[in-house]
Amino acid sequence: xxxxxxxxxxxxxxxxxxxxxxxxxxxxxxxxxxxxxxxxxxxxxxxxxxxxxxxxxxxxxxxxxxxxxxxxxxxxxxxxxxxxxxxxxxxxxxxxxxxxxxxxxxxxxxxxxxxxxxxxxxxxxxxxxxxxxxx
Amino acid sequence: xxxxxxxxxxxxxxxxxxxxxxxxxxxxxxxxxxxxxxxxxxxxxxxxxxxxxxxxxxxxxxxxxxxxxxxxxxxxxxxxxxxxxxxxxxxxxxxxxxxxxxxxxxxxxxxxxxxxxxxxxxxxxxxxxxxxxxx
Numbered sequence: 001x002x003x004x005x006x007x008x009x010x011x012x013x014x015x016x017x018x019x020x021x022x023x024x025x026x027x028x029x030x031x032x033x034x035x036x037x038x039x040x041x042x043x044x045x046x047x048x049x050x051x052x053x054x055x056x057x058x059x060x061x062x063x064x065x066x067x068x069x070x071x072x073x074x075x076x077x078x079x080x081x082x083x084x085x086x087x088x089x090x091x092x093x094x095x096x097x098x099x100x101x102x103x104x105x106x107x108x109x110x111x112x113x114x115x116x117x118x119x120x121x122x123x124x125x126x127x128x129x130x131x132x133x134x135x
Numbered sequence: 136x137x138x139x140x141x142x143x144x145x146x147x148x149x150x151x152x153x154x155x156x157x158x159x160x161x162x163x164x165x166x167x168x169x170x171x172x173x174x175x176x177x178x179x180x181x182x183x184x185x186x187x188x189x190x191x192x193x194x195x196x197x198x199x200x201x202x203x204x205x206x207x208x209x210x211x212x213x214x215x216x217x218x219x220x221x222x223x224x225x226x227x228x229x230x231x232x233x234x235x236x237x238x239x240x241x242x243x244x245x246x247x248x249x250x251x252x253x254x255x256x257x258x259x260x261x262x263x264x265x266x267x268x269x270x
Contacts, residue, residue: 003231005168006224009216010186012262012270014149017209033140037268050269051145055212062212067238068250070258074152074207077190077197081144089141096138103202115203123205127147133172134185135147 015043015055017072018120024056027119031097032080048080079113079125081135087112090126107131150178150190152207153255159191162254166232167215183215214248214260216270222247225261242266 018024025044028034034046034054042061046054063071082090091101094116103115111130118124129135153159160179163169169181169189177196181189198206217225226236229251238250246265253259264270 003224003228005166006221006228007218008167008184008221008261009218010184011146011149011189011213012216012266013212013214013260014146015212017207017211031140032143045267047269049143049145053214053267053269054146057212068212068258068260070210070212072152072207072209072211074209075205076152076207076211077148077150077192077203077205078146079148079188081147083142083144086141086143089138093138093141123203125148125203126143131147132180132188134182134188 011052013045013053013055014078015057015070015072016076016078016118016120016122017057017059018118018122019059020119021056021058023119028054028056031094031099054078075117075121075123077123077125079127082126082128084112084128084130087114087126087128090114109133111135146187148180148188148190149213150192150205150207151211151213151253151255151257152192152194153253153257154194155254156191156193158254163189163191166229166234189213210252210256210258212258212260214262217261217263219247219263219265222249222261222263225249244268246270 037047038045043057099116105113109130111128113127172182173180178192234251240248244265248262
């Protein structure tokens, strides 16, 4: 009999590929308060509220790893959860910190999203509950 | 006085860019059991244990959105959390399902990681507690 699928906990790390590590880390620290927990010449690992790890990877620097080479170009997408009561404060915070809101969207389940870009043009989103069936 | 930084919940969505939506969704459903919660011609949204949303995005299909265009090429990295007691079962499960383990690594804090690739070559990792200071 085939084995059953083992259990999984959820997303632990997600990676963005950037042109300038220092610039990106400064942005994610200043705007979100994500603190570095490890760093080397390839990447900085930032703590997302102690729950997740955002890997900010220098483009090209992980492309020659022997078995686990990874690298990407382009403008990725990443979304963070926020309470509905915090969304207006986030809009104010982003604007005051020079981050332009490029779109504000309300979803059929009444969730609401703010969209903006990081220094590499990655599309970041803050979404409130009511965005997905599971959130 | 400057406003304080509002509160943030954690990572809600992360996106992988793929060449063949159907192939990728089949892989993530079969290997991880991630169920689709929404789909359109641009992307499928998969539920990661009801906690996160993995956006499997057709390469190029979101590149012309008016304000939130995103797209990426290359081989990204994504890591999921698993309990230490589940890691051997995952290794067996992956092997039985034709997924080659490309690296197994033990970390200084005693966490352990398995690395393998999805159909687009994205580097996936399963990591046990003891991988990071926060995990």
